[in-house]
Every structure is written in C-alpha cells, then in structure tokens.
Amino acid sequence: MKFLHTSITVGHMDESLAFYTEVLGLEFERRRTIPENHAEIAFVRDPASGARIELTHWDGKDSLDAGEQLDHLAFEVPELDRLLLKLRAKNVRVAKEPFRLAGSTSRIAFILDPNDIWIELIERAPAPPST
Secondary structure: OEEEEEEEEOOOHHHHHHHHHHHOOOEEEEEEEEHHHOEEEEEEEOOOOOOEEEEEEEOOOOOOOOOOOEEEEEEEOOOHHHHHHHHHHOOOEEEEEEEOOOOOOOEEEEEEOOOOOEEEEEEOOOOOOOO
C-alpha cells in the first residue's frame, strides 16, 4: 500500500488554489470536475517532499461546519478485491464498494476508520503493453 494524498473540503476553489500555490509554494498539478459526484477537485504538490493535497469543492457547499474540512486519505493498492476481503475479515467497514469514475480506468473503494474518517483505496489499471 502506498500513501497518495490527503483530501480536504474547501469552500472556494480559486481562493484555495491561490493560497496553496502562491502563499505556501505548492505546485499546481491538475484540476477537473466530477459531475457524478457534484464536485470539483484540484491537486497541489509539495516539490520538496512530493506530498499531495487534493482540494475538493462540493457543488452548492460554500460554507463548512467545524470538522468538515478533512475529506479523505488516499492509498494506492495493488489488488483492491483481495485487500477488501482481508479488511472485511478484520471487521473494517466498507463505505463504498469498488467503482470507476467516468473516464477513469482506476477502481476506487472507500473504507472507514474507527473515527469514521473516509479512506480511499485506489487500484490503478495496469499499463498497456508496450509494442
């Protein structure tokens, strides 16, 4: 398992991107909308450590209550189905069964830690064979 990023919920995407890039010096990586989730995401990266933050803005959610800022932690896993079997055997709660977002070849599932913090498990599609 490889730690990928921490996702935080933001009230205003442009303002947050400016803060993380212009004030803190993180590098902008990419930004896209996810229509099926009614959300927009953007990734910023620390050039020194490689650590990433996913900024998530939910459509229609322009204010946040205390405690809503942490959205999820994300890990890349090699075999999602096998890992979920092991986690279920340890009574880990699965919040969302494996699925694919439109336009993505990765499979994603979400589990919950004992504090109800969402943890995203991402199984990347194998690279196509080179010719």
